[in-house]
Amino acid sequence: MTSNNNNKTVPVTILTGFLGSGKTTLLNNILNDSTHGMKFAVIENEFGDVGIDEHVLSENVGEEIIEVMNGCICCTVRGDLVTALQKLHKQVASFDGVIIETTGLADPAPVCQTFFVDENIRKLYHLDCVVTVTDAKNILARLTDIKPDGVENEAEEQVAFADKILVNKTDLVTAETELAEIEKKLRALNPTASIQRCQQAKINPKDVLNIKAFDLDRVLEFDSEFLDEDQEHQHDATVTSVAMRMETDINQxxxxxxxxxLISEDGANLFRYKGVLAVKGMDCKFVFQGVGMLFTGGYSDIKWKADEKRESRFVFIGKHLDHELYKLGFEACRVDQPLRFAVGSLVEANVGGYVKAKVLKQWDDGNAYRLEIQNKEKTNVWAPVDIDNYIRATAVNYN
Structure with missing residues (x-):
C-alpha cells in the first residue's frame, strides 16, 4: 500500500538530512533547473527564531515560500505546518507539488505522519517521496553519535525513513572503499531506498520529484507505531541554536x-552554521555557511534591492554553545558610528610601518577606507577597519 496518490491531491516531497548535508543547495538546484518544467511551493523550517534560508534560496522562485519558525518541524511547530498546508492549498492546487525542507534536527516520522493522521490534510495532499541528503564526509560520525538515554539519533531516523538517499559531497571522500562503507551502513539502516551519489547536490530533479516512492507498508514494517498520534521523542538538550539579527551593516x-x-575554538561542536550579511560599502549579499571547521563564504549574485531593508543575520547550531559570547561577538562587528577621517584627510596608514596617506574614499569594497600612499607611485591601499592598527591621525604636520 502506498500513500493515497490520486489526481485530486497535491504531491509533497520532504527534503531531510542532518545539519549541513546540502538540503538547501539541493533545493536551489531544483528551483534553478528549468528542464523539469514544474512549479512548486516551498515550506522552510529553521531550528531557531531567526530565519536564514529565505535569504539564501534562489530568487528564481516565483512560487510560494513559507517559513515555519522557532522549533523542529517534528515537534513544537507541527500545528503550524498543518495550518500552513491548509492555507496554502488554494494557491497550489494547480501546482506540481509542495517541497518541505525540514531542519537538520528533525525526525521525519511526525512530518510524514501528518499526511496520514490529519483527515483534512489527507484530502488535500499526498506524500510522494522522502529524500534524505547525507554528507559523505560526516555521515558515519553522525550515525555513531552517542546520545543520552531516551534520545533518538536524528541522522539514523532520517536515513531509515528515506525513499531516496543522496550521498552528497563525494568529492570530499577520496577513497572508493570509504564510499562503499558509507553505502553499506546506509543499506543496513534502510535496505529498500535507492542510493545516488552526487557532488554539490547536483542531480536531475526528476530523480526525486513526483516519483510516487513513499510506501506506507514499508514504514509500518520497521515502525509499527508510525500512525500512533501519541508518539513522543526527545532531542539532545545539549544541542542548541544561537541566532541573531541586526538591522545594520557589518564590517566584513x-x-x-x-x-x-569561533570555528577554531568550537569547530568540533558545530553541526551547522550559516548567515546572510549586509556588508558596508557592498551592494551584494555576503552569504556564508559551514559544517565543523569547513567554512565557505563570499558575495552572492543577489543584490540588496533599493526598497529592501539591509540586515545581517546568522544561526549557529551545535553542542554546548555559549550564546552570550556569540551574540556579543556579532554585536562588535556592526557599523553604526561614522568613520573618523573624512575624504581628503591626510592620515598615517600602517603598511608594515606608518606612512603618509590620503583618504580617497570611505567604505570601498567592504573596507573602511581606500587610501593613497603619498609616494611617487601614489599606491592605493585599504584600511579594512577604522582603528589605529590600520589608520591613525598624523603624528606630524605634513602640510
Whole structure:
C-alpha cells in the first residue's frame, strides 16, 4: 500500500538530512533547473527564531515560500505546518507539488505522519517521496553519535525513513572503499531506498520529484507505531541554536576574524552554521555557511534591492554553545558610528610601518577606507577597519 496518490491531491516531497548535508543547495538546484518544467511551493523550517534560508534560496522562485519558525518541524511547530498546508492549498492546487525542507534536527516520522493522521490534510495532499541528503564526509560520525538515554539519533531516523538517499559531497571522500562503507551502513539502516551519489547536490530533479516512492507498508514494517498520534521523542538538550539579527551593516574584516575564532575554538561542536550579511560599502549579499571547521563564504549574485531593508543575520547550531559570547561577538562587528577621517584627510596608514596617506574614499569594497600612499607611485591601499592598527591621525604636520 502506498500513500493515497490520486489526481485530486497535491504531491509533497520532504527534503531531510542532518545539519549541513546540502538540503538547501539541493533545493536551489531544483528551483534553478528549468528542464523539469514544474512549479512548486516551498515550506522552510529553521531550528531557531531567526530565519536564514529565505535569504539564501534562489530568487528564481516565483512560487510560494513559507517559513515555519522557532522549533523542529517534528515537534513544537507541527500545528503550524498543518495550518500552513491548509492555507496554502488554494494557491497550489494547480501546482506540481509542495517541497518541505525540514531542519537538520528533525525526525521525519511526525512530518510524514501528518499526511496520514490529519483527515483534512489527507484530502488535500499526498506524500510522494522522502529524500534524505547525507554528507559523505560526516555521515558515519553522525550515525555513531552517542546520545543520552531516551534520545533518538536524528541522522539514523532520517536515513531509515528515506525513499531516496543522496550521498552528497563525494568529492570530499577520496577513497572508493570509504564510499562503499558509507553505502553499506546506509543499506543496513534502510535496505529498500535507492542510493545516488552526487557532488554539490547536483542531480536531475526528476530523480526525486513526483516519483510516487513513499510506501506506507514499508514504514509500518520497521515502525509499527508510525500512525500512533501519541508518539513522543526527545532531542539532545545539549544541542542548541544561537541566532541573531541586526538591522545594520557589518564590517566584513571583523566578522571574518570573529567567525574564524569561533570555528577554531568550537569547530568540533558545530553541526551547522550559516548567515546572510549586509556588508558596508557592498551592494551584494555576503552569504556564508559551514559544517565543523569547513567554512565557505563570499558575495552572492543577489543584490540588496533599493526598497529592501539591509540586515545581517546568522544561526549557529551545535553542542554546548555559549550564546552570550556569540551574540556579543556579532554585536562588535556592526557599523553604526561614522568613520573618523573624512575624504581628503591626510592620515598615517600602517603598511608594515606608518606612512603618509590620503583618504580617497570611505567604505570601498567592504573596507573602511581606500587610501593613497603619498609616494611617487601614489599606491592605493585599504584600511579594512577604522582603528589605529590600520589608520591613525598624523603624528606630524605634513602640510
Amino acid at each position: 574584516t571583523l566578522m571574518e576574524c570573529w567567525i574564524q575564532r
